[in-house]
Amino acid sequence: MRRPSLAQLIEIENDPAFLAFRCPRSGALLWPLVRNQFLRQLISDLYYQQAPLVSAVPAVPRRQALGALARVLGHNVRQGRMRGEVLVVGTGAGHFQREGLWFNRITDYLAQESCADTVTVEGVVDWHVPHPRWNQRVAYWLPWQGAITVAGRLLPRDRHVATARELLEYARQRASHLLGLTIADSNMDMLVGMLARKLARLPVMQHAYRRLLERVKPRLVLLEQACYGDFAPFNQIAREMGIRVAEPQHGMVSGGHDAYCYAPELRESEAYRACLPHDFLGYGAWWNSQINVPVQKWVIGSPHYSEQRRSMASTETAQTDILLLGDGIEFSLYLALAQELAHLLRGRYRIVLRPHPLERAEVSARFPEGRAGEVLIDSNRDIYSSFASAHAVVGEVSTGLFEAQGTAGRVLLWETDKARFSYPQHPFSGFADAQALVEALGEPQSERSGVLAEEIWAPDWVGNYRQYLAQALAAPG
Known part of the structure; x- marks a missing residue:
């Protein structure tokens, strides 16, 4: 039996009943709060071999968390109250050092080119509070995130659990009836617990x-990951207050990305559209054409891609590496491919494996010497430094494949299911x-597709963004 595409999976939600499941207290739609996790549980069972896409939240390391919280509280107090026409909200992923200062490749370019009074609010990743910062008008979300958690x-x-189970059992029945797919009871219990916690904390989050x-x-508001269901409460409140919300593209989007593709029933629902941002600011027309999220799509370009390509234009580096890009989920799968490749190539190239930012800390702890046998573990925080020495960039599911085009020697996709x-x-x-x-x-290299580089990476991001x-x-919002 052929495994379903995302277009087939989202038929599960193509049902008006999903618009009827609401928070008894606030009337907020419940499906956005668990949609990504439910679909990813199905995707995980179908396509991921060695690690799940969805897993229980790990325990918080108290010493690291308290240390980060103390630094953040001191920083936020020193910043005082900040106001601005533009608010940039980011996860905190994407930091690299630029002229000795921490710079966020996803949000700081936009903050730099926005109004002078732009304010950035950022999460903390791996308990690392970046200091000193390029962007000086930053506050951290960690205190509120702690309270929400x-x-x-x-x-x-019990009422939260019962409400969560009713929705998820309905979705599971739809998956079974339409596609013959099942979700194990243990995974259902995890999803129910996840949604029950989100439902319970919803008033605190809304506040x-x-x-x-x-x-x-x-x-x-420029909100990273605004199309993800977990940000539905933010989008709804901003809309109620007459504030416009846009998601700047931060990575790969495609016809296989659950956060950016929706069933017709949801796309046509005014209530569901209120859970989404107003705008999506894409890297190029090609990306925007791949997705059907019911928002206004703009072609802006990729600030980091453009700036890094410009800075690399005058430098020449020997391209001696085969660079493999991890996906953040199944590191051992990529390590096995890299080790087999090292054996087959026998020193003709350096084999370099780059962990995804989500797994960087874990992989670094596992391989403190920066290598796994003949395979080198890439420690560059910015991927473009790794492209410069790459004879070929290899990956399965990574935005880095697109970024490597025209920078590395060649780009090859691992064509798995x-x-x-x-x-x-x-x-x-x-x-x-x-x-x-x-x-x-x-x-010899050959062009597989007629997609133009400008359709993937639009030029003049500054002019496009200012427009x-x-x-x-x-x-009006």
């Missing part, structure tokens, strides 16, 4: 978001296994 652990009651927006008083699910359309040459990859490396700002700030 604690509320999710202490407040759930926190409203308080943030009341204090900063923005007219426009997972890759075909994630990229229903793509511009890459592919290979099936390590032996096929070695053979491909010896063949967007002028229109967004002039329009």
Whole structure:
């Protein structure tokens, strides 16, 4: 039996009943709060071999968390109250050092080119509070995130669990009836617990978001991951307050990405659209054409790609590496491919494995010497430093494949079922296994697709972004 595509999976939610499941207290839609996790549980069972896409939240390391919290509280107090026309909200992923200062490749370019009074609010990743910062108008979300997390652990009651189970059992029945897919009871219990905690903490989360927006008083919010269901409460509150919300593209989007593709029933629902941002600011027209999220799509370009390509134009580095890109989930799968490749190539190239940012700390702890046998573990925080010495960049599901085009020697897609699910359309040459990859490396390069570079990476991101700002700030929320 052929495994389903995302277009087939989202038929599960193509049912008006999903718009009827609501929070008894606030009336908020429940499906956005668990949609990504439910779909990813199905995707995980179908396409991931060695590690799950969805797992229970790990215990918080108290010493690291308290240390980060103390630093953040001191920083936020020193910043005082900040107001601005533009509020940038980021996860805190994407930091690298730029001229000795920490710079966020996802949000700081936009903050730099926005109004002078732009405010950034950022999460903390791996308990690392970046200091000193390039962007000086930053506050950290960790104190509120801590309060939200604690509320999710202490407040759930039987009624939250019952409400969560009713929705998820309905979704599981739809998956079974339409596609013959099952979810194990243990995984269902995990999803039910996850949604019950989100439901219990929803009032605290809504209060926190409203308080943030009341204090900063923005007219426009640039919200990383705004199309993800967990940010539905933020989008709803911003809309109620007449504030426009846009998601700047931060990585790969495609016809296989659950956060950016929706069933017709949801796309046509005014209530569901209120859970989403107003705008999506894409890297290029090609990306925008891959997704059907019911928001206004703008072509902006990728600030980090453009700036890094410009800085690399004058430097020449010997391209001696085969660079493999991890996906953040199944590191051992990529390590096995890298080790087999090292054996087959026998020193003709350096084999370098780059962990995804989500797994960087764990992999570093596992391989403190920076290598696994003949395979080097890439420690560069910025991927473009690794591209410079790459004869070839190899990956399965990674934005880095697109970023490597025109920078590395060549780009090759590991054509697994997972890759075909994630990229229903793509511009890459592919290979099936390590032996096929070695053979491909010896063949002349060929263009597989007629997709133009400008359709993937639009030029003049500064001009495009300023044009967007002028229109967004002039329009009502």
